[in-house]
Amino acid sequence: MAEPVLDTYIAEENLPYEFCPGCSHGKVLGALSDSLKQQGLDPTEVVIVTDIGCVGLSDKYFVTHAFHGLHGRAITYASGIKMQNPALKVVVLIGDGGCGIGGHHLLNAARMNTDVAVLVFNNFNFGMTGGQHSVTTPMDSITPTTSLGSTDAPMDIAGTAKVNGGGFIARSTAFDKDLPDMIAKAMNHDGFSLIDIWELCTAYYVVRNDFGRKEMMGYMDSMNMESGLLQETDRPSFQTSYKHIQTQAGEQKPMSGLVLETKFSSDLDKPIRIVLAGAAGQKVVSAGNLLASAATLSGLWTSRRADFPITIQTGFSVAEVVISPEPVLYSGIMKPDVAVLIAPEGKAKIARLTKAMEETDTVYYADGLGDADSDATQLPLNFPDSAKKELRKNISVLAAGYLTKQLSLFPFEALKEAVRQIQKPKIAEINLGVLAHFED
């Protein structure tokens, strides 16, 4: 037992508690105060985070730091408080109602093993709002919202935290003499800890269901929900694990931008809007990036949009590139100047765009895609013969090379320089090899 700092952590000027006569909440708050005394904590070391409901009245009775937030969310605030300042001891006071509406937060905090101590004031109903049924209400119970008996299986709060990896899990009652000790153990566990503390709501649940202390203990037995320490693991807490992540990450360089310096020039005098339309796996977006980067290296301005389905490696892949002698303001494309049909999926996807194209616009198409419903001039992608073997794997970069040659937007050398500057060395080597077919 540590040297006591305070005799009590209860703000005595705010007593008596405003709980109903016979309510167990005051007993648990007393146990918490005794536990803080036993741990010899300075009140500024402790943050008590309360949920909503009768238990949410508790923060004002403590001389420690306090946080009173929204229903069911107490554990999320507590985790944030602890993550930012690990020197604080963070205790959550929440009811069975809060564990219902915030069940997702409860089980995920257990999974994360975030270092907070959760005390559940579990009295089997919503006391503050008139005794409606909660997630822990026993089957067949009479409440204002289950007037003929509840039919839902009760949630095992401690069990839920346990199977989701919570570091320290116990079940207790408000009447247990060792509750201050159990709270101290929970608070000193490095990781998520939870004590499911069973209580009596004398205003509602007890009187409607003849559920006194004896009946509560009988119910505990009948449900095979044993009391005491249910789980204690030495799995590292979120705080401990994250320190390792920070250490590893600290060795990496911070993010920086990809800067391209103008090396080439261009005669382009008005914006050109290009759409590359292919299929997943054809590196269509990468080819769009190459065109945009080559244009940028040539003193032009660019925007590049990518469009693909939420699934990957299947379906269409479309890159929309705007290249302009002035900074691009409007980056949309309602009617491309040039469309490149690389795969049937992309062709179908941009059918609306190709249909809008006019005679002065050009559609370039890969083998078999030459019948677009469009007034545009339609020309085959006439790759050099030597390049045919590249079609299966590298058709998009071939298309970028072909466009560069056909449209003369910027020097071919700029496209090669883009490959060298923006792609990983291994990929760049392959793509430079592909582009060499245009120079034979």
Add this chain to the structure above:
Amino acid sequence: MNNNRREMVDGAAAIARGALDAGCDFYAGYPITPASGILTHMLRELPKVGGIGLQGEDEISSIGHCIGAATSGATVFTASSGPGLSLYSENIGLAIMMEIPLVITISQRLGPSTGAATASAQGDIQFMRWCNSGGYPVIVLSPTNIPESYHLTKRAFKLAKRFRSPVFIATDKETVMTTESVAETEMIDAPDWPEIPDEPVGKPLDPYQVNGTIHHYTGSSHTEEGHITKDPDIIAVFNERLKNKIESRVDEISLVKPDLDIGAETLVLSYGVTARSMEAAVAQLRSSGEKVSALTVFSLWPIPEKKILDCLKGIKRIIIPEMNHGQYRHEIQRLTNSDIDLVGVNRVDTFLITPEEIMEAYHG
């Protein structure tokens, strides 16, 4: 500085860099297109600088983590889209009540609900303003391009700290997910915007600390010391202060870019990515001899009323392009007299508004 240096960058990277350069050291978020890029950057970058970045189990827990961390002294940030804003909403009210500095990016996509995932939109302009119970004011900034995404994000952190309030960055799929070439100088050089004072309006947030002052933060009505109260007089004063701390300083928050043509009778007013189509349309109209003025609004909320009214001298018609059914037009209607015609250019069909549509509206 070499003017030939251009950065290939998207809005997600610009916003993340703005947050990091503003001193953000805590981020929690949940994946959603078109805001996931920001989440990825923040979770990768924050641990490098000793900060914390995590993915919550949902948007509710993410913003909850942020609010908790802020009371421990963190400079916090989260980002999502319209569906995530729905889930943020209850905690935005809490942040207003607790006076938490909290920067939130909303990368808008076309709704309602899941909508056309994922197309650009500007349909959450009113939602950001009114998503809290009680309708208390928040600050909403909207960048039109990538460099402004960076600089306005930095500014959002200053405003959040000064006003101890949620501050939104209202952007969209197009700005966040399109990669553009941008002059490096535009990313680096601070725009010529009025400085936001460093000192907080009212009491600074004093975080929980061992051996510090005892603090009670609560979402219930409370005294200035953080103690719950039901005293109607105290509640009235407190709630009025929450409203007035922002609304009495509209001039300080207001940020617009007027591009006025003397003698013009038409003003085009826009914001966000649509302001770029406006700029293109206005340039073309002027090159064909038309007199037309333009006004870009960066600070959408609180509405920069004076700055807008300052641009209306001689104006008989205002054209307001926006990718929604006219959410900002209704606000402008409230400000102007009936002698001024208001014309909306609106799209909710996944496409950006084109410069041509704005020119068509101009020619009526």
